[in-house]
Amino acid sequence: MGKTKNGIERLMNSFKVYDEIDEKVYHDAHLLLNIYSDVLWGIKNSYTNIVCECKEIYGNSSVAVLDVMTEFGSDLKAKLLHEQLEDAEASKVIIDIINSALLRLKTYPKKGEAYHKILNATYFSDKKYEEQDLLDMLELSRSTYFRQRKKAISLFGVISWGYVLPEFISNMRLD
Numbered sequence: 001m002g003k004t005k006n007g008i009e010r011l012m013n014s015f016k017v018y019d020e021i022d023e024k025v026y027h028d029a030h031l032l033l034n035i036y037s038d039v040l041w042g043i044k045n046s047y048t049n050i051v052c053e054c055k056e057i058y059g060n061s062s063v064a065v066l067d068v069m070t071e072f073g074s075d076l077k078a079k080l081l082h083e084q085l086e087d088a089e090a091s092k093v094i095i096d097i098i099n100s101a102l103l104r105l106k107t108y109p110k111k112g113e114a115y116h117k118i119l120n121a122t123y124f125s126d127k128k129y130e131e132q133d134l135l136d137m138l139e140l141s142r143s144t145y146f147r148q149r150k151k152a153i154s155l156f157g158v159i160s161w162g163y164v165l166p167e168f169i170s171n172m173r174l175d
Contacts, residue, residue, distance in 0.1 A: 022157075026150065029157025033123045036098055097168055101160040108155060115152035122149060 102124075106116035121134055129137065135145055 022154065025157040025161070026154045029153045029160060032094075032098065032160065033119065033153065033156070036095070036123055093168065097160060097164050100168075101156055101164045104159045104163065105152070105156050108159075111148070111151075112155075114148065115155060118145070118149050118152045119156060 102116060102119065105119070106112050108115070118138060118140075121129065121138060131142075135142055138145060140148065
């Protein structure tokens with residue numbers, strides 16, 4: 001774990017997160033956090049549709065039926081369902097990357113838990129808080145919240161693209 005923390009600190013320095021925020025990293029990470037709930041909803045909705053269609057067409061809700069059908073290429077509907085499944089799988093990878101980056105953020109030695117709490121309450125909570133309720137819950141002033149949120153988003157971005165994504169890619173190549 002010490003090796004990872006030192007590596008994250010080096011990455012943070014290269015992205016200038018301590019002194020100034022790398023605007024591209026911040027912007028991209030902020031976009032990713034903003035789409036998280038949409039992606040989560042999409043994967044849930046897509047999976048539900050796939051299961052329903054598979055059950056309707058084949059009398060079985062098992063998506064394994066799709067693999068057999070698309071191998072033979074005998075049914076256009078099966079191909080479409082298979083494509084939907086692949087889209088859902090891609091969305092799941094995004095969710096896994098985000099969740100993994102959040103776990104790493106939480107263990108970061110310099111305000112990692114505080115940053116995790118901010119991002120969790122802002123982007124991942126089932127309840128959408130009014131600004132004042134959010135500030136009260138986090139026990140932060142408005143200016144401190146926005147300053148720390150920006151640093152949390154930037155650190156999340158560095159961890160996502162600097163560590164988690166390369167690990168996912170490396171693991172995919174090994175499979």
